[in-house]
Amino acid sequence: MSFMKNTKKRALLLFGGRSGEHEVSLRSAASVLKFMDRNLFEPVLVAIEKSGRWVLQPEIPVDRIPASLPIVSGEEVYLAPYPKSGGSALSFAADSKKTLSIDVVFPVMHGTFCEDGTLQGLFELAEVPYVGCGVLASSVGMDKVFAKRAFETAGIPITPYRVATKDMEPGSVMGELGFPCFVKPANSGSSVGVHKVKKRADLEDALFDAFKYDTVVLIEKALTVREIELAVLELPGTGEIWVSQPGELKVNHEFYSYEAKYLDENGAVPLLPAPISPEQAEEAKRMAKAAFQALQCSGMARVDLFLDQATGGFVLNEINTLPGFTSISMYPKMCEHSGIPYPTLITRLFETAIERHQKRSELVRDFVIPTS
Ligand SMILES: Nc1ncnc2c1ncn2[C@@H]1O[C@H](COP(=O)(O)OP(=O)(O)OP(=O)(O)O)[C@@H](O)[C@H]1O
Ligand SMILES: [Mg+2]
Structure with missing residues (x-):
């Protein structure tokens, strides 16, 4: 993207958060920090403590980034619910006149207060470009009932x-x-x-x-299922919705439970690509794109399907708008396997975020009633 070439963009990596997936976020953010393109982006690190406080973090030399980012004490910062310094800046709690300008935010976080539209609402108020889905797609994607209703309306098969x-x-x-x-x-x-x-x-x-x-x-x-996942990415420039080849998670438990996800390191084995027929892969890709569109997603989403062993057909289980994002998580792995390496993926997400913000900022927001 030509607009990226001339000036380095300051990219705020926001990590931690108040959800149960706080620790996963520390690992996802460490990977993003390690692999983001430093020729294009300069990172600013802000940790959200479990209490919800935002704390500015010191820089970490690229060759010393740990597998999981630590949270150290530092200056408390926040995003004001209105634009500052021309639109995109962090404020300092100790001195609200002091600001640190930023160009784009990547909320490398998962779950409640991170992925459910609440944080995205703050980005909208602050008028900061941000990676990933907007308020509506984030909150609908997080709510399994409303997501199902949206998928049903779009004619996508789901579980009764x-x-x-x-x-x-x-x-x-x-x-x-x-x-x-x-x-x-x-x-x-x-x-x-x-x-x-x-x-x-x-x-x-x-x-x-x-x-x-x-x-x-x-x-x-309850169906007897194979778990098939796909990475969906909105490409900058064209806005094309790109879908990876499907991957499969072979779950070694009765279902993909909390234990299988986090407590048993052999709980699930990723298979890339999923061992399914080319026709099935095409069908899965069609469904993933339809799911992304049904929720008006932007940026990225991981779409999780079930391959119903009784019928041989797919049903949509759920969509994750801020999927696990370590360099070995399913979403980045599926992108990489289909031709988009992890550093390129991060650049694409930032570019799409900035483009989306530009387009939305051209919309008319205030309507003045004409006086006759
Ligand atoms: N209808 C179903 N039939 C068979 N297995 C199911 C069904 N619903 C859920 N499961 C199993 O339970 C797991 C967890 O369910 P689900 O993905 O809906 O919730 P979740 O994982 O808590 O959500 P998230 O992925 O957002 O964290 C699935 O991966 C699958 O193994
Ligand atoms: Mg799930």
Whole structure:
């Protein structure tokens, strides 16, 4: 991109965060810091502590970046909910007149308050270009019930489901679904609060646990599945929606549970490419692109499909708008395997973020009622 060549852009890497995926974020951010193109971008590091405080971090020499970024004490900074210094700048808590200008933000974070539209709302108010999906796609993508409704409307096959709220009788929430079924909080992540329920007697306990994490719970027919994932990337310049070849996660547990994800290093084995037929791969790519468009995503998303062993067809499980982003995470690996190396991927994301911001800033925001 020609606009990138002349001046280095200052890129704010925001990491940590208040979600359960805080530690994953420290690893994702370490990879981004290590591999981002220093000829094009100059990093500014800000950690979000578990308390929510934003703390400016010192630079780390490229050859000394650890696998997981540490959080050290430093000056408290924040983004004001209005544009500062021409639009993009961090403010300092100790001296609100002091600012540090930035050109683009990469929220290298996952989960609640990071990936659900709340942080993206702050970026919008501050008028800062940011990597990834906007407010709407982020919040819908995070809510399993609303995401399903959007996918259904777009004609994308999904798993049969019911929505349960606390006031419903456990006996009435199942409808025709039958057992086994999956019980999941509408908003969660990392399989926290997700249960496979094999018989009616276990339903109440599963619902009780899921309702700890959200007031709305999704119940799904349990399918026998293979887990197929794809990386979707919006390319700068053309806006083309690029989709990687599918990858597969071979899960060595009854399902891809919290234990399989984080506690057992052999919990799941990635297969790149997924051993499926070329026709199946094409179908998976079509679905991933349709899912990205159904939620009006921008920048990137990882689309997770189930290959239903009973029918041989795909159903859409979910979309992740800020997927795990270490250099060995599925999203970057799938991009790399399909021809976009990790450093290029990071550059593309920054470029798309800046372009999207430019386009949106040309929209008319204030409407003055003409006086006659
Ligand atoms: N309907 C289903 N049939 C079979 N397996 C399922 C079903 N729903 C979920 N699973 C299993 O449970 C795992 C976790 O479910 P899901 O992906 O919906 O939630 P999550 O992983 O908590 O969300 P996130 O990926 O946003 O962290 C899936 O990867 C899959 O192994
Ligand atoms: Mg999942």
